Amino acid sequence: MSVHKHGSTGPGCAGTCCLKVSGLGVNFGGEEVLKNVSFHLHCGEIVALIGPNGAGKSSLFRTILGQVPHSGTIEFQRAGGDKTRPLIGYVPQSPTFDRGDPVSVFDFFSAAISDWPVFLPSPKRLRERVRACLARVHGEGLMDRRMGALSGGELQRVLLALALEPLPHILVLDEPLSGVDIDGERQLLDMLDEIRTSYDLSILLSTHDFATLPQYADKVILLKSEVLRVGPPDEVLSSPEFQAVFHLDLGKGGRN
Numbered sequence: 682m683s684v685h686k687h688g689s690t691g692p693g694c695a696g697t698c699c700l701k702v703s704g705l706g707v708n709f710g711g712e713e714v715l716k717n718v719s720f721h722l723h724c725g726e727i728v729a730l731i732g733p734n735g736a737g738k739s740s741l742f743r744t745i746l747g748q749v750p751h752s753g754t755i756e757f758q759r760a761g762g763d764k765t766r767p768l769i770g771y772v773p774q775s776p777t778f779d780r781g782d783p784v785s786v787f788d789f790f791s792a793a794i795s796d797w798p799v800f801l802p803s804p805k806r807l808r809e810r811v812r813a814c815l816a817r818v819h820g821e822g823l824m825d826r827r828m829g830a831l832s833g834g835e836l837q838r839v840l841l842a843l844a845l846e847p848l849p850h851i852l853v854l855d856e857p858l859s860g861v862d863i864d865g866e867r868q869l870l871d872m873l874d875e876i877r878t879s880y881d882l883s884i885l886l887s888t889h890d891f892a893t894l895p896q897y898a899d900k901v902i903l904l905k906s907e908v909l910r911v912g913p914p915d916e917v918l919s920s921p922e923f924q925a926v927f928h929l930d931l932g933k934g935g936r937n
């Protein structure tokens with residue numbers, strides 16, 4: 682469980698650049714879902730992607746993950762100018778589990794990170810490994826809980842722990858706050874803040890929760906097929922582009 686440090690400042694970049702997306706375009710069956718999308722993600726930054734339903738947020742994430750053909754470029758920068766693909770941890774939009782499902786957090790986790798058959802007694806070292814992974818999100822106590830019995834916030838923590846094993850360079854989270862209550866939301870956001878500092882991660886997440894953006898996001902990207910506005914949260918939330926898209930005037934601080 683090493684802590685790694687990221688690359689150097691990229692050309693034309695004020696900060697230490699980790700991901701550079703330039704002129705990105707995605708077309709699904711003739712529909713231009715993403716058009717000329719450009720932005721930079723710097724090391725240690727939390728960048729929030731906002732936009733209405735169907736704006737292309739998930740499509741952008743899947744393109745960065747290498748799952749979608751595209752035009753334009755996606756460049757990664759790592760320590761020592763190494764431009765090989767970095768590890769990306771991905772938390773998809775929250776899956777649902779049957780409330781009666783007997784699968785425990787340990788079963789779910791160990792099936793994902795090892796090939797040990799779940800019907801055999803688990804070796805102590807595997808339990809220790811899963812416990813250490815869950816400890817990254819202060820979730821050791823969740824290990825023997827059933828997946829179906831977790832709250833929205835607890836489920837997000839388990840998925841986050843999974844995305845952090847092995848430790849990625851970039852963490853991508855698709856709407857991590859949906860289905861999470863106010864307390865769970867606060868815990869999750871504090872945890873992301875702690876994780877980016879402890880592990881020197883860059884975090885890219887999408888959200889429909891604008892009120893919390895000024896407290897945790899370094900930068901906000903307003904997307905509606907194309908980037909309509911990018912900048913600090915206060916600036917984006919009080920922009921005419923934001924008002925035109927959401928018909929909301931949140932003013933400075935992001936609260937109405």
Ligand SMILES: Nc1ncnc2c1ncn2[C@@H]1O[C@H](COP(=O)(O)OP(=O)(O)OP(=O)(O)O)[C@@H](O)[C@H]1O
Nearest residue numbers: 709710712714732733734735736737738739740741
């Ligand atoms: N595999 C696909 N094939 C065809 N069209 C797709 C595919 N995936 C997404 N789309 C379309 O691309 C557009 C953008 O969808 P996407 O899921 O990326 O938006 P989103 O901003 O994540 O929306 P939401 O906030 O509702 O999750 C939508 O019109 C969607 O129907």
